[in-house]
Amino acid sequence: MPIEQDEAADAPGNIQMGSEAPDAPYQWYRWDGAPGVDGPSQWVLGIPGDDGEFWVVSYAETSQSKVLGTRLADRLTSGAGDNETWGKGGDDRIEGRAGHDRLSGGDGDDVVIGGDGADRLEGGRGNDRLIGGAGQDLLVGDAGNDTLNGGTGDDVIIGGRGTDRLIGGTGADIFVFQAVTDSRATGSGADRIVDFNRAEGDRIELSALASDPVSFIGTDRFSGTGPEIGYAVSRHEVVLSGDFDGDGRVDFTLRVHGVEALYATDLVLA
Numbered sequence: 001m002p003i004e005q006d007e008a009a010d011a012p013g014n015i016q017m018g019s020e021a022p023d024a025p026y027q028w029y030r031w032d033g034a035p036g037v038d039g040p041s042q043w044v045l046g047i048p049g050d051d052g053e054f055w056v057v058s059y060a061e062t063s064q065s066k067v068l069g070t071r072l073a074d075r076l077t078s079g080a081g082d083n084e085t086w087g088k089g090g091d092d093r094i095e096g097r098a099g100h101d102r103l104s105g106g107d108g109d110d111v112v113i114g115g116d117g118a119d120r121l122e123g124g125r126g127n128d129r130l131i132g133g134a135g136q137d138l139l140v141g142d143a144g145n146d147t148l149n150g151g152t153g154d155d156v157i158i159g160g161r162g163t164d165r166l167i168g169g170t171g172a173d174i175f176v177f178q179a180v181t182d183s184r185a186t187g188s189g190a191d192r193i194v195d196f197n198r199a200e201g202d203r204i205e206l207s208a209l210a211s212d213p214v215s216f217i218g219t220d221r222f223s224g225t226g227p228e229i230g231y232a233v234s235r236h237e238v239v240l241s242g243d244f245d246g247d248g249r250v251d252f253t254l255r256v257h258g259v260e261a262l263y264a265t266d267l268v269l270a
Contacts, residue, residue, distance in 0.1 A: 069094075069106070078103070082117075087124075096133075109144075114151070123148075127162075132169070154201075159183070164191045172201025174268070177254070178208045180242075185250045192237075196258040198266060205268035209252060210244040216264040224248030229269070231262045238262055 069076055071089030078085055082099045088106040096103050096115040103112050104122040112121045114133040121130045123141045130139045132151040139148045142160040149167040150157055157166050158176045163184070166175055175193055177183060183191040196202050206214070210227040217223075217230040222243045229242040238259055242252040256262065 071107075073108070078115075087112075091126075100135075118153075123160075136171075159191050163189045165194060166191060167194045168197065168200075168202055169195070170200065172203075173197075174203050174205055176205045177252075180209050180244055180252045183252055183254050185241075185253050190239075190253040190255050192255040192257065194257050196256050196266075198259060203266060203268055204240070204254070204256075206242065206252075207268050207270055209242065212246075214242070214244065214269040216267065216269065222248045222250075229267070231256075233260065 066084045069087040073090040074092045077095040084102045086104045091108045092110045095113045100117045102120045106124045109126045110128045113131045118135045120138045125143045127144045128146045130148045140158045145162045147165045150169040154171040214227040226246045238256045240254040
């Protein structure tokens, strides 16, 4: 049964319930959806709805909670405090509020919204949309063709595998690539940074892509003598290309908007 949350508690013990929730008795559930309780920090107060739905009304009498969704399409919104929410399967919508939350979509094409606070947002498998909001957030797309938007604050953005659209928003953001396969070398499969802003302190981290030191070559050709990275200007974007095994061929490509050139200081190579 999918989990649907109509309204979360604004504060411990302050339960709010919207007009769309069905009229039924309250029930306490464990954070994993099974009947029962496992300590105050893991209680979920909700009501059973029609067609097998379960409406979550509050995440407990505490400032922290842990909630796990179902394999179907859930809608989960955390309350105040530092919360952990996992969507599991299905095309979920997960929203954080105040506090430093960890929000994970799991499988499916999910929408994960951080809200205020320094949040960790994870897309999981599927084509996900992650929105950081205010605060210094960590966004991890994982597999799939994801859109990651850091919002305001100094964010860390990791697209992972797939063709990703990366938006830093305002602040000094770091776009991190952990494997050569995170952005394809040819065709339309390369990741795209939409709003790279050198003046705000944005940087692209590639230090994990080679075991040996990487040389920045600007607009020169690969020499085939060691790991190198350079760029070319193509239409309205800068195309960053890397040869990380030193064979003179492109292993990695990244499309960057917002600048007319790239410099060694824009990159983290070691």
